Amino acid sequence: MELKNRKSIRKYADKDVSNELLQRLLEDAEHTQTMGNLQLYSVIVTRSNEMKERLAPFHFNQPMVVGAPVVLTFCADFRRTTLWADNRQADPGYDNFLSFINAASDTLLYCQTFCNLAEEAGLGLCYLGTTVYMPSQIIETLQLPKLVFPIATITLGWPDEDPAPSDRLPLRGIIHEEAYHDYTPTRIDDIYAEKESLEENKHFVAINHKQTLAQVFTDCRYTRKDNEAMSKTLIEALKQQGFL
Numbered sequence: 001m002e003l004k005n006r007k008s009i010r011k012y013a014d015k016d017v018s019n020e021l022l023q024r025l026l027e028d029a030e031h032t033q034t035m036g037n038l039q040l041y042s043v044i045v046t047r048s049n050e051m052k053e054r055l056a057p058f059h060f061n062q063p064m065v066v067g068a069p070v071v072l073t074f075c076a077d078f079r080r081t082t083l084w085a086d087n088r089q090a091d092p093g094y095d096n097f098l099s100f101i102n103a104a105s106d107t108l109l110y111c112q113t114f115c116n117l118a119e120e121a122g123l124g125l126c127y128l129g130t131t132v133y134m135p136s137q138i139i140e141t142l143q144l145p146k147l148v149f150p151i152a153t154i155t156l157g158w159p160d161e162d163p164a165p166s167d168r169l170p171l172r173g174i175i176h177e178e179a180y181h182d183y184t185p186t187r188i189d190d191i192y193a194e195k196e197s198l199e200e201n202k203h204f205v206a207i208n209h210k211q212t213l214a215q216v217f218t219d220c221r222y223t224r225k226d227n228e229a230m231s232k233t234l235i236e237a238l239k240q241q242g243f244l
Contacts, residue, residue, distance in 0.1 A: 017069045017123065025121060034109065035106055040076060042075045045072060047069070052068075058133075062128065070156040070157065074107050074108075074152040074154070075144060075148050076104045076151050078094040079146060081094065082094050094147065115127070128152070136236070149238070169191055173191035
């Protein structure tokens with residue numbers, strides 16, 4: 001599958017994802033980039049309906065959490081490296097924010113590589129950005145110890161739908177040659193013109209009773225109030241897990 005044609009899949013066929021296939025994809029993904037060759041990530045594989053139902057409320061009960069054959073929670077993990085150091089007469093210093101950023105970066109790189117491989121194999125998936133919204137509840141449910149933190153969740157299965165690909169900004173909107181060139185109102189108009197002109201986005205504006213697409217994101221989907229509240233819970237969870 002060409003990457004430009006990829007789609008988020010939220011409905012899955014009643015067909016199992018074999019453990020053999022899953023293990024092969026997870027193993028192949030290990031060849032992605034990683035800081036210092038440390039592989040600062042772990043993956044929790046959830047197949048049981050009971051555990052999927054326990055996780056669902058922390059992903060705002062999105063139906064694909066319980067509908068997918070497999071749910072994967074990708075975690076930043078400096079615990080394994082720390083315990084390795086502790087058991088090899090070494091003095092680890094990874095209970096800090098920089099180490100969290102390094103582990104989170106490793107985790108997302110590994111997650112993305114896995115996603116690419118899974119889609120090449122014909123599987124469908126959906127990336128859940130909700131993982132960092134209620135991290136403490138996910139930490140408790142998955143019994144994550146200190147220095148392990150949930151970063152991303154993937155629902156995985158064989159597709160039972162064929163949605164249209166999501167729109168993307170033109171390349172000129174994200175590339176800066178040599179240094180960052182700030183956006184002028186004219187450039188903003190140019191970059192967002194196609195996105196704002198799509199009928200589905202116009203409908204999105206209408207059903208939310210807003211004047212612009214930007215207002216849907218600022219006033220309805222990702223509000224200041226919610227962002228600030230969830231930032232506080234995120235910081236508390238980082239403290240709880242020993243990264244702050």
